[in-house]
Amino acid sequence: MGERWVLVADDSTFRDSDAFGSYAAIGDSFTEGVGDPGPGGTFVGWADRLAVLLADRVPDPEAFRYANLAVRGRLLDQIVEEQVPRAKQLAPDLVTFCAGGNDIIRPGSDPDDVAERFERAVVDLTSAVGTVLVTTGFDTRGVPVLRHLRGKIATYNGHVRAVADRYGCPVLDLWSLKSVQDRRAWDADRLHLSPEGHTRVALRAAQVLGLPIPADPDQPWPPLPPRGTLEVRRDDIQWTREYLVPWIGRRLRGESSGDHVSAKRPDLLPL
Numbered sequence: 001m002g003e004r005w006v007l008v009a010d011d012s013t014f015r016d017s018d019a020f021g022s023y024a025a026i027g028d029s030f031t032e033g034v035g036d037p038g039p040g041g042t043f044v045g046w047a048d049r050l051a052v053l054l055a056d057r058v059p060d061p062e063a064f065r066y067a068n069l070a071v072r073g074r075l076l077d078q079i080v081e082e083q084v085p086r087a088k089q090l091a092p093d094l095v096t097f098c099a100g101g102n103d104i105i106r107p108g109s110d111p112d113d114v115a116e117r118f119e120r121a122v123v124d125l126t127s128a129v130g131t132v133l134v135t136t137g138f139d140t141r142g143v144p145v146l147r148h149l150r151g152k153i154a155t156y157n158g159h160v161r162a163v164a165d166r167y168g169c170p171v172l173d174l175w176s177l178k179s180v181q182d183r184r185a186w187d188a189d190r191l192h193l194s195p196e197g198h199t200r201v202a203l204r205a206a207q208v209l210g211l212p213i214p215a216d217p218d219q220p221w222p223p224l225p226p227r228g229t230l231e232v233r234r235d236d237i238q239w240t241r242e243y244l245v246p247w248i249g250r251r252l253r254g255e256s257s258g259d260h261v262s263a264k265r266p267d268l269l270p271l
Contacts, residue, residue, distance in 0.1 A: 020054050020131075020209070022065040022092035022268050026083040027135075029072035029257065031098050032264065035192030042264055044195070047096060049202035053211055054094070055271050065268035067092070073256035076100045076114060080121045083263075088128040090268050095125055096172070096205070098135040100160075104152050111152050115159030119166075126167050133205065135172040136160050142181055143190055144236075145244060172205045179218045189243040 025031050025047035033045015047068055055064035067090055069083040079099045087095050099121070103114045125132045136157040140146040157175055164171045177200065179185060185197030193201065203217035250257065 020093045021058055021063065023051055023054055023094045024067040024087045024090050024092040024268065025070055025096045026079060026087050027070040027096070027098035028074045028079070028102055029192060030101065031070035031096065032068065032072050033198060034072050035187035036195045036198040044198065046193070046198040046201035046205065049199060050096070050205045051271060053202065053206045053213070057211055062270055064271060065092070066265065066271055067268045068265040069263045071261050071263055073102065076103050076117055080117070084121055084124060086266065087125065091129055092268060093130040094133065095129045095131070096133045096135070097122065097125060100156060101137055104137065104156050105146060105149055109152070111156040111159065115156055115163070118160065119163045122163055122167055122169065126169070131170065132167070133170045133172055133208065134160055134164050136175050138174045139181060142183070145190070170208050172201070172208055174201065177201065177204050177217060179221065182221045184221060188239070190239060191243070191247070
């Protein structure tokens with residue numbers, strides 16, 4: 001990504017970034033930062049990166065406070081039960097709320113029902129915190145194990161946008177972020193973003209909030225050499241063995257990747 005600070009076009013009219021002296025992130029593995037490894041076995045992720053951009057915009061960056069309550073594997077109802085009350089208690093200027101993705105990918109789930117529960121949580125949050133930024137789901141046409149869920153995700157995204165319109169929430173539209181459709185934006189498990197993918201999402205979130213950003217999150221990737229059929233097949237076999245089979249196994253056993261995991265930043269603290 002480039003070093004020059006630029007302002008790029010976006011579809012948001014939200015321009016209240018000077019008000020954000022504190023920020024709390026709630027959600028699942030996406031917001032926890034899985035795929036973007038940090039020191040000591042923790043993860044960084046787009047929310048942590050957004051917090052840095054927000055802190056740079058306040059007169060005294062050391063006074064900026066940030067909490068990340070997200071835990072991998074959490075379903076919407078778990079986020080509402082565990083994280084929303086804590087976010088309300090902290091009462092930050094900004095909350096980012098990404099939830100429902102793990103519900104949508106479950107067999108038999110109804111995106112209309114998930115959206116109704118999502119809306120109730122947004123109503124609850126907006127009554128207690130400054131601004132609630134909501135996120136849509138990614139376009140999964142390039143994700144083999146999730147490609148067939150594209151229609152359900154699109155339906156849920158429509159609901160998320162409608163909820164945002166009703167309650168004045170800025171929207172981090174991940175479906176429209178074309179740069180994350182490149183395989184380099186994704187971790188080896190093909191389910192979580194890579195560090196560069198998280199960086200591009202953080203830039204897009206800052207853009208939606210009206211902040212100046214150092215690079216366009218949708219700037220093209222450098223070209224890659226063509227891949228042969230055998231190379232693609234070998235990668236698919238390795239991915240199936242290392243990631244898909246264990247993922248299916250956890251689901252069959254009723255286990256979650258977030259079992260015994262707690263929030264990495266449960267309090268509003270300086271960066």
